[in-house]
Amino acid sequence: MTDTTPTREMAPARPTWHVVLVRPETMTLLLIIIGLVGASILSPFFLDASYIMRSFTLTAEMSIVALVLTMVIISGEIDLSPAANMALSACVFAWVQDAGVALPLAVIVGLLAGLAMGALNAFMSIRMQLPSIIVTIGTLIFFRGLAQIIAGDRSIRVPESFVGINAVMVFGVPLPVVIFVLCAIVLGLVLGTTVIGRQIYQIGTNQQAALHAGINAKRIKVGLFLLLGVVSAAAGMMAASRLGSVRYDLVLGGELQMVLMAMLGGTYIFGGRGTILGTFLAAWLLVIVSTGMTVANLLPAIQLTVLGILLIVAIIATNFIYARTQR
Amino acid sequence: MNLVRNILFRREAGILVMIVLFCIAVGLYKPQFLTGQSLRIILLLTPLIMIGAMAQMLVLVGRHVDLSIGSMLGFSAMVVGLMYREFPDLWWVIGFPIAIATGAVLGIFNGLLVTIFKLPSIIVTLGTLSLYRGLTFIISDARQINRSDIPSELKLMSRTSPVFDIPWIILIAFGIALMTYVIARHTQLGRQIYALGSNPEAAPLRGIDVTKVTLVVFALSGALSGLAGILYASRWGFVNPSNTGAGFEFQVIAAVVIGGVSINGGVGTVMGTVLGVLLLGCVAAALPLLGIPGSTQNAIYGSVILIALLIDRSVRQRGAASISRGGA
Amino acid sequence: MLKKLLITTTAALALTAGNAFAEDIDIVFVGKNTGNPYFDSLTQGFVDACEVIACNFEFVAPATAEATSQIPFLEAQIQRGVDVIAISPNSPDALNQVFDSAREKGIIVLTVNGDITGNEEHRDATILPTDFTKVGADQIEMVGSLIGYEGEVAILSATTEAPDQNFWIEGMNETIANDPKYANMTLVATVYGDDQPEKSTTEMEALLANFPDLKGVIAPTTVGIAAAAQVVQSRGIADQVKVTGLGLPSEMRDFVKDGTVDGFQLWSPYNEGWLASHFAVGLKNGSMTNEVGATFEVPNLGTITINEGNSINTQSALTTFNADNIDDFDF
Numbered sequence: 001m002t003d004t005t006p007t008r009e010m011a012p013a014r015p016t017w018h019v020v021l022v023r024p025e026t027m028t029l030l031l032i033i034i035g036l037v038g039a040s041i042l043s044p045f046f047l048d049a050s051y052i053m054r055s056f057t058l059t060a061e062m063s064i065v066a067l068v069l070t071m072v073i074i075s076g077e078i079d080l081s082p083a084a085n086m087a088l089s090a091c092v093f094a095w096v097q098d099a100g101v102a103l104p105l106a107v108i109v110g111l112l113a114g115l116a117m118g119a120l121n122a123f124m125s126i127r128m129q130l131p132s133i134i135v136t137i138g139t140l141i142f143f144r145g146l147a148q149i150i151a152g153d154r155s156i157r158v159p160e161s162f163v164g165i166n167a168v169m170v171f172g173v174p175l176p177v178v179i180f181v182l183c184a185i186v187l188g189l190v191l192g193t194t195v196i197g198r199q200i201y202q203i204g205t206n207q208q209a210a211l212h213a214g215i216n217a218k219r220i221k222v223g224l225f226l227l228l229g230v231v232s233a234a235a236g237m238m239a240a241s242r243l244g245s246v247r248y249d250l251v252l253g254g255e256l257q258m259v260l261m262a263m264l265g266g267t268y269i270f271g272g273r274g275t276i277l278g279t280f281l282a283a284w285l286l287v288i289v290s291t292g293m294t295v296a297n298l299l300p301a302i303q304l305t306v307l308g309i310l311l312i313v314a315i316i317a318t319n320f321i322y323a324r325t326q327r
Numbered sequence: 328m329n330l331v332r333n334i335l336f337r338r339e340a341g342i343l344v345m346i347v348l349f350c351i352a353v354g355l356y357k358p359q360f361l362t363g364q365s366l367r368i369i370l371l372l373t374p375l376i377m378i379g380a381m382a383q384m385l386v387l388v389g390r391h392v393d394l395s396i397g398s399m400l401g402f403s404a405m406v407v408g409l410m411y412r413e414f415p416d417l418w419w420v421i422g423f424p425i426a427i428a429t430g431a432v433l434g435i436f437n438g439l440l441v442t443i444f445k446l447p448s449i450i451v452t453l454g455t456l457s458l459y460r461g462l463t464f465i466i467s468d469a470r471q472i473n474r475s476d477i478p479s480e481l482k483l484m485s486r487t488s489p490v491f492d493i494p495w496i497i498l499i500a501f502g503i504a505l506m507t508y509v510i511a512r513h514t515q516l517g518r519q520i521y522a523l524g525s526n527p528e529a530a531p532l533r534g535i536d537v538t539k540v541t542l543v544v545f546a547l548s549g550a551l552s553g554l555a556g557i558l559y560a561s562r563w564g565f566v567n568p569s570n571t572g573a574g575f576e577f578q579v580i581a582a583v584v585i586g587g588v589s590i591n592g593g594v595g596t597v598m599g600t601v602l603g604v605l606l607l608g609c610v611a612a613a614l615p616l617l618g619i620p621g622s623t624q625n626a627i628y629g630s631v632i633l634i635a636l637l638i639d640r641s642v643r644q645r646g647a648a649s650i651s652r653g654g655a
Numbered sequence: 656m657l658k659k660l661l662i663t664t665t666a667a668l669a670l671t672a673g674n675a676f677a678e679d680i681d682i683v684f685v686g687k688n689t690g691n692p693y694f695d696s697l698t699q700g701f702v703d704a705c706e707v708i709a710c711n712f713e714f715v716a717p718a719t720a721e722a723t724s725q726i727p728f729l730e731a732q733i734q735r736g737v738d739v740i741a742i743s744p745n746s747p748d749a750l751n752q753v754f755d756s757a758r759e760k761g762i763i764v765l766t767v768n769g770d771i772t773g774n775e776e777h778r779d780a781t782i783l784p785t786d787f788t789k790v791g792a793d794q795i796e797m798v799g800s801l802i803g804y805e806g807e808v809a810i811l812s813a814t815t816e817a818p819d820q821n822f823w824i825e826g827m828n829e830t831i832a833n834d835p836k837y838a839n840m841t842l843v844a845t846v847y848g849d850d851q852p853e854k855s856t857t858e859m860e861a862l863l864a865n866f867p868d869l870k871g872v873i874a875p876t877t878v879g880i881a882a883a884a885q886v887v888q889s890r891g892i893a894d895q896v897k898v899t900g901l902g903l904p905s906e907m908r909d910f911v912k913d914g915t916v917d918g919f920q921l922w923s924p925y926n927e928g929w930l931a932s933h934f935a936v937g938l939k940n941g942s943m944t945n946e947v948g949a950t951f952e953v954p955n956l957g958t959i960t961i962n963e964g965n966s967i968n969t970q971s972a973l974t975t976f977n978a979d980n981i982d983d984f985d986f
Contacts, residue, residue: 142625
């Protein structure tokens with residue numbers, strides 16, 4: 001799929017304002033402003049910073065995963081299984097500690113489960129060279145199915161001492177939001193300023209050329225899948241802490257939202273382009289849009305419709321912008 | 328080319344052997360499984376998946392994928408259900424062309440997004456999966472179409488027919504399989520889909536109108552999902568905005584991948600797909616008979632897809648090695 | 656600075672909002688999911704009640720019924736500052752934290768049509784359609800009367816962990832084991848169709864294949880009973896296998912009319928909504944107290960008592976539907 005990237009020729013340098021402003025992140029930022037204004041008109045109860053923060057904690061776990069997913073997409077792969085991974089890791093974690101394993105050990109088991117899932121995806125997509133999009137549709141069903149076998153329809157309680165990550169405040173901001181912001185800064189720096197970051201872009205733009213340039217594309221991609229697996233597991237356990245219990249249907253359908261965050265933030269579906277900043281902004285955009293509609297008591301169906309339209313508009317716009325600009 | 332065909336034939340024979348072995352194994356433990364009654368159960372479980380699988384096969388052969396089929400099924404079923412509820416005096420058969428046309432329109436919309444904007448079908452249909460589901464809620468005002476609103480003639484189609492009392496929906500499903508076989512093997516369109524899928528870059532050079540073929544493939548996928556939609560109303564007697572068609576895409580993709588359709592385009596047969604559907608039907612009917620809880624079903628589907636992918640890959644490698652041609 | 660601005664505007668808005676609705680009580684009902692016909696009738700009970708007493712009513716529900724899907728809706732209602740949240744919970748424990756923060760803000764939390772068993776301290780009261788301890792016995796009597804109190808009976812339930820269904824099934828097992836009236840009946844199997852038509856159908860077919868002498872099937876769930884009836888109808892064995900259970904008249908009408916199903920039971924979802932809104936308004940304006948043993952009057956329903964665990968029932972026994980009365984019910 002990566003070889004369909006449009007070929008770019010040399011062109012005169014663009015003016016600075018053009019480079020800074022004509023990019024997908026600008027679109028995301030504009031949509032955030034439109035979303036804020038629109039939601040405030042829809043409901044007088046919307047515009048409240050602490051409410052928006054609290055609402056963000058409901059999707060903070062998914063947003064953290066979306067940041068890593070962005071890097072996977074930039075490298076030219078995709079993973080649709082992290083939502084199912086979150087559910088399975090959380091179920092494994094809750095199940096193990098329910099069976100009497102000490103809490104810290106149970107957390108490690110949960111993280112290892114996530115790592116194993118990442119490894120399965122990496123094995124199928126990189127080692128066996130199967131398209132990651134189909135592989136991860138398979139693992140998405142598989143992981144969710146395993147969670148269903150482990151937990152059945154029951155919800156497994158987690159101990160009181162583990163509950164309440166969302167109630168911890170850091171300077172008035174819920175802890176999950178703080179973690180999300182810190183993750184965004186760290187990953188943004190890795191992707192934007194380090195050698196590995198540059199290599200991720202190169203692999204996504206043209207894997208063949210990257211190989212010739214001596215980049216070990218396979219190792220980097222495997223690393224990204226493993227990282228995504230572990231981060232999904234951590235996110236799954238954060239959700240368990242927020243909810244106080246775990247069921248197999250945790251963040252059911254969350255893969256759509258995660259891909260949506262990456263796309264809305266301007267990540268190019270064929271790889272090679274995108275930024276952490278974009279996904280960071282898109283995560284806020286989604287919260288603003290869905291919270292605005294919920295607090296206005298709109299039919300949830302309208303939200304589904306809007307999410308679908310947003311995804312399609314986002315990819316059309318991103319393709320359009322990338323077709324006219326150069327990195 | 329003969330060698331490739333042989334390998335594919337082996338693939339179909341392989342699924343057939345798997346079905347037979349599976350049935351014998353279950354039958355040894357539960358003899359009831361090897362009765363005509365149980366064949367009827369299996370066949371009644373599969374018509375919708377069969378129709379969806381035929382559409383998905385053509386889409387995959389053309390090197391695309393359509394994740395929105397479940398939502399297209401739901402939307403078309405809802406349109407027909409609303410029609411039956413609001414205009415009970417209309418001739419019930421009108422529902423068929425309406426469902427098929429509704430699905431086709433949705434499918435063409437997918438196709439247009441894919442062709443005009445050159446977008447990957449997987450992301451487009453992930454978006455329309457959500458969009459069409461949302462629209463289903465909106466047109467229905469989030470209310471279910473109840474059993475009493477569905478014409479009894481339509482419901483009767485899932486119970487019987489003049490042909491040996493085999494329910495109509497089973498006949499229709501096999502009719503669609505036959506139609507797909509004819510399209511795939513004996514029409515120019517079929518040849519073009521296969522050519523497009525096996526080598527998209529070379530297709531225009533061979534005089535294939537890529538846009539047109541892609542549009543037709545997505546339109547067919549939508550139309551067949553629409554047909555599955557009205558048959559859903561017939562089979563289950565209701566249309567629900569959130570349940571109807573939900574998760575359909577996963578069952579269908581599982582069946583198609585088991586049936587040996589390659590996700591890399593260009594490869595896939597109707598026979599293999601039919602067998603893949605039947606294998607899934609056997610598994611679904613056998614699980615409760617063996618007392619295995621339904622919660623294991625998803626894990627089984629998921630692992631079956633992964634295993635089928637690995638088999639697909641090893642077959643491809645062997646095929647490539649024996650005709651010493653580079654991997655497609 | 657932007658944040659400060661936001662906070663001051665909200666404060667101003669909250670003030671005006673508080674004044675505008677000082678008279679009427681704002682009730683919101685959070686359903687399990689949208690498109691569930693069961694809740695149409697329940698919601699109507701709220702709507703009708705709020706036309707005669709002083710309340711504003713809104714219905715919201717997530718698109719799907721997974722454990723956590725109701726949380727954003729609850730958060731939004733807290734933010735809107737409603738007075739009463741009535742909810743049919745999708746999870747017995749995942750909502751505890753949200754319920755607590757709602758109650759901290761003075762919002763009354765009522766669970767309706769299903770309780771958060773084991774976490775009762777996180778809600779104020781529960782409104783259940785009937786006395787759940789009697790459902791099992793009633794259902795056994797129902798199926799017994801259909802099969803002449805003799806032969807094999809099986810249960811087709813919802814999910815393996817559905818708390819209400821499991822409670823009723825426990826009652827069915829006890830009744831059959833202890834009451835000599837049912838000595839000639841045996842409960843041969845309990846299977847689960849996960850409230851999906853496809854799975855319920857295959858489970859029903861498997862029951863018929865595994866137990867050829869089966870006389871009766873109890874399906875205490877609206878999806879299950881319709882699926883079971885459809886299997887019996889399609890096989891044409893209505894006189895050999897009697898299907899009964901808990902079902903919606905609107906979904907079962909055809910099966911009753913064509914003789915597939917002789918009778919089934921349920922309660923009135925409408926009355927749950929009707930009672931819940933009267934109770935909510937009574938609590939808010941101080942005319943009723945939420946104490947075990949207290950009683951209050953509800954128009955059309957008579958005297959209602961608050962039972963152990965702040966649990967309130969809308970009717971004492973199940974209603975039985977059959978060919979004679981099914982046309983009198985429109986839900």
